[in-house]
Amino acid sequence: xxxxxxxxxxxxxxxxxxxxxxxxxxxxxxxxxxxxxxxxxxxxxxxxxxxxxxxxxxxxxxxxxxxxxxxxxxxxxxxxxxxxxxxxxxxxxxxxxxxxxxxxxxxxxxxxxxxxxxxxxxxxxxxxxxxxxxxxxxxxxxxxxxxxxxxxxxxxxxxxxxxxxxxxxxxxxxxxxxxxxxxxxxxxxxxxxxxxxxxxxxxxxxxxxxxxxxxxxxxxxxxxxxxxxxxxxxxxxxxxxxxxxxxxxxxxxxxxxxxxxxxxxxxxxxxxxxxxxxxxxxxxxxxxxxxxxxxxxxxxxxxxxxxxxxxxxxxxxxxxxxxxxxxxxxxxxxxxxxxxxxxxxxxxxxxxxxxxxxxxxxxxxxxxxxxxxxxxxxxxxxxxxxxxxxxxxxxxxxxxxxxxxxxxxxxxxxxxxxxxxxxxxxxxxxxxxxxxxxxxxxxxxxxxxxxxxxxxxxxxxxxxxxxxxxxxxxxxxxxxxxxxxxxxxxxxxxxxxxxxxxxxxxxxxxxxxxxxxxxxxxxxxxxxxxxxxxxxxxxxxxxxxxxxxxxxxxxxxxxxxxxxx
Numbered sequence: 001x002x003x004x005x006x007x008x009x010x011x012x013x014x015x016x017x018x019x020x021x022x023x024x025x026x027x028x029x030x031x032x033x034x035x036x037x038x039x040x041x042x043x044x045x046x047x048x049x050x051x052x053x054x055x056x057x058x059x060x061x062x063x064x065x066x067x068x069x070x071x072x073x074x075x076x077x078x079x080x081x082x083x084x085x086x087x088x089x090x091x092x093x094x095x096x097x098x099x100x101x102x103x104x105x106x107x108x109x110x111x112x113x114x115x116x117x118x119x120x121x122x123x124x125x126x127x128x129x130x131x132x133x134x135x136x137x138x139x140x141x142x143x144x145x146x147x148x149x150x151x152x153x154x155x156x157x158x159x160x161x162x163x164x165x166x167x168x169x170x171x172x173x174x175x176x177x178x179x180x181x182x183x184x185x186x187x188x189x190x191x192x193x194x195x196x197x198x199x200x201x202x203x204x205x206x207x208x209x210x211x212x213x214x215x216x217x218x219x220x221x222x223x224x225x226x227x228x229x230x231x232x233x234x235x236x237x238x239x240x241x242x243x244x245x246x247x248x249x250x251x252x253x254x255x256x257x258x259x260x261x262x263x264x265x266x267x268x269x270x271x272x273x274x275x276x277x278x279x280x281x282x283x284x285x286x287x288x289x290x291x292x293x294x295x296x297x298x299x300x301x302x303x304x305x306x307x308x309x310x311x312x313x314x315x316x317x318x319x320x321x322x323x324x325x326x327x328x329x330x331x332x333x334x335x336x337x338x339x340x341x342x343x344x345x346x347x348x349x350x351x352x353x354x355x356x357x358x359x360x361x362x363x364x365x366x367x368x369x370x371x372x373x374x375x376x377x378x379x380x381x382x383x384x385x386x387x388x389x390x391x392x393x394x395x396x397x398x399x400x401x402x403x404x405x406x407x408x409x410x411x412x413x414x415x416x417x418x419x420x421x422x423x424x425x426x427x428x429x430x431x432x433x434x435x436x437x438x439x440x441x442x443x444x445x446x447x448x449x450x451x452x453x454x455x456x457x458x459x460x461x462x463x464x465x466x467x468x469x470x471x472x473x474x475x476x477x478x479x480x481x482x483x484x485x486x487x488x489x490x491x492x493x494x495x496x497x498x499x500x501x502x503x504x505x506x507x508x509x510x511x512x513x514x515x516x517x518x519x520x521x522x523x524x525x526x527x528x529x530x531x532x533x534x535x536x537x538x539x540x541x542x543x544x545x546x547x548x549x550x551x552x553x554x555x556x557x558x559x560x561x562x563x564x565x
Contacts, residue, residue, distance in 0.1 A: 003297075003484075003485060003487065003545045004296065004297045005296065005297055005545050007302070007306060008065055008297035008303035008304075010304075011056075011065055013056050013067075016034050016035065017032075017058065017301075017305055018034070021098075021177060021332055022332045023332065023336040024332060024335070025402075026256065026257040027181070027254075028255070029092065029180045030177060030178070031177060031179075032175065033057070033084060034056075034175055034176060035056065036054055036057075037054075037057045037082045038053070038054060038081040038082070039079070039081075040052055040079050041073075041076045042076065043075060045077055045079070047079060047140055048079060051081055053067075053068050055067060055068050055080070058100065058172050058173055058175050058176060059298050060169035060170055060298075060299060060300070060301065061171055062169040063169065063299050063301065064297045064298075071168070072145055077143065078143040078144075079142050080141040080171070081138070081139070081140055083137065083138050084136075084137050084139065086135055086136075086137065086178075090180055091180050092182050092253075093183035094128060094130045094181045094182070094185060095128070095129050095133045095178060095179075095180045096179050097115070097126060097127055097177075098175075098178070098179065099118070099124060099125055099172070100124050100173075100176070101122050101123065101124060101174040101329070102121065102141070102172050103170050103173055104120065104143075104144065104147075104153075105118070105143065105144040106143050106172075108139070109140040110132045110137060110138070110139050110140075111134055112138075113132045115127045115132065119388055120152070120395065121152070122155065122350050122396070123395035123396055123399060124332075124395075143170060143171045143172070145170035147168045147170075148354070150382075150385070151354055151380070151382040152352050152385055153352040153389060153392055154350070154351070155350050156292070156326075156327050156328075156351075157169060161535065166299070167299060173299075181254055182252060184253070185254040186249050186251045187204070188204065188205070188398075189202050189203070189210065189249055189256075190203040190204070191401075191402045193260055193261065193263065194264075195236060195263065195264045196281075198230055198232075198234045199228050199229060200214075200229050200231065200260060201228045201229075202227050202229075203227065208251050210225065210249050210251045211249070212225070212226075212247055212249060213247065213250070214229065214247050215246040215248075216245060231262070234262050236262050237262055237339075238279060238280065238342065239342040240342065242339065242340060242342030242404075243261065244259045244261050244339060244404065245259060245262070246258075247259060247260060258402070260404060263280055263404055264278070264279070264280050265408070266278045267468065270565070274465055275465065275467065275468055275469045275470075275522070277469050277471075277524050277525055279344075283565045284565065285321075285525065285563060286346075286407070286471070286524070286526070287319075287320055287322060287525070287560060287563045287564075288323050288344070288346070288526065289315060289320055289322075289527065289528050289530055290326050290528065290529045290531065291324060291325055291531045292327070292328065292530060292534045293308075293325065293326075293330055293334070294535070296535075296545055305331075309337045310546065311531060312334070312338055312341050312343055314542070315531060316341050317553060318541070318557060318560065319556060320343075320560060321344055322343060322346065322527075323346070324346040324348065324410070324527045325347050326348050327350060327351055329350065329399075335405055335406070336403075338403070338405035339404050345406045345408075346406075346407060346410055346438070346473075347396070347400060347409055347410065348410040348413055349412070352380075353378060353385065353416065353418075355379060356415065356416055360379075360414075360415040360444075364415075364443035364444065369443070369444055370444050372415075372444060372446055373419070373420060375419055378415060378418050379417060380418070380419040386419060389417075389419075390427065393428070397409070397428065406435060407435060408451075409428050409432070409435055409437050412440050412441065412444075414442040414444075414455065415440070415442070415444045418440060418444055421444075421446050421448070421449075422439070422447050424439065426448065436451065437449065438450065439453075440453065441455070441473050441474075442473065450469075451469045451524075453473045454472055454473060455472075455473060455475070456474075456475050457529075461475065461515075461518070462518075463518045463521045469524035471524050471525035471527075472515075472526045475526065475529065476494070476510065476529045476539070477493055477529040477530070477539040478494070478495050478539060479492075479493025479496045479503075480493075480499070480500065480538065482548045486533070486538065486543070487533070487535045488535070490536045491536060491538050492538065492539075493538050494539065500551075504555055507555070508559065511559045515563070519563065519565065532544055541556070
């Protein structure tokens, strides 16, 4: 069954997803290259003489909105072609081409010159093209994507999709765009708030003397080149009050707009000595949903940026304060919507490795924990793929570090391609000491972690407090089919119901009888599965197309108002 979101039904094919894609580091210089490109499937990387397809970028060719709807075969390459002109006055000295994400291996050529390559399907990358850019330009992008066959990071994509695994996709799936800077420019600024001493720090590895203009609303409260700035009467960021300071960076003739939130994520004991998650030095319950970020017409790619904003605002309207971004790195605008609307984010890293067997997924149910330094057991024997995991992990943390909403990094989920999680924990902490780490979400935890992380769908939920906050990081999955709003005729769910009434009653019982009573016992966070249906999974609060809400808003709000410390 082919279903679409309302945004997909009204897609602007000429310039889809036109908004500036990186509000955390924004320049006035911007040319969006989304829209119609040429595409061909080839058995080598040699550019074809003719292109057989027109594709709407940034939608993967497997999707409806791409206009192609064809799967990439293992032996094939995708070769994209785009011709474009540069308007007078655009080039200020340097020109960069930016890719939000390309799955999995991309090589970029401009005007007959090789520009660069990128391995990894979920992280942003860019290349300087100052020497190659002309008034009229011809851009080629070649892509190779083997999904699970090369042990690279693939997320929940699978060649033979079904149940909790989704349709494999390939190629360009986030916005492609150009920007120009002066020859002397600001490449990156790392922003670190510290509410304990009312300061915010700015770091640039090149040691540039960057001017920082900090605004409280429209009021300029600081104008300095200091790398650490003390703020008076600090306004903190929280889901209840998501205040953001604006900051403008200036260096010679370069100007960049950004923002930051003054907040602190940590763990600590409450007044009863129970370990809790803390927000701004106070115990704070993380009440959230699992969010896959998939769409029936665009898969990983939203049909419109308003579709991402819709999800975020609805979750907030329901009374939740957190989303666990599950096995996906979103476009930067999604994190901006969470920053602005006040939703805490737990950010998963993408999973890779070989095909996972029952020895990884079933053993935890009989109380056995596996040693994740055994690469063979966890299907992580490929040295190059493990190295690429760390490369992409670092890219993810660097790209998302300045997002105030992110509270928790989750390097591994349910043992899928897990390896050396203790080392991953230490690596993350060395890059970002300001956030919490859930080292092995669900099971197979080793020694280093900041929380106790449990996934419980079938067995009784019983909180057992310890030296870390006890978090229920997946549960629920209550399912119902809504006729006319499903991806296909299949159905996967942990508990299946026949009516909206019975689903609502079960949801209320789960929270009122199990969740709420155990908050005082030490339960510190919950992640209900999930925001929307996804392909076979029919356990969302919304249908896959976002057209039907399965549990009424007043029911969700009334329950969520009771979930707090």
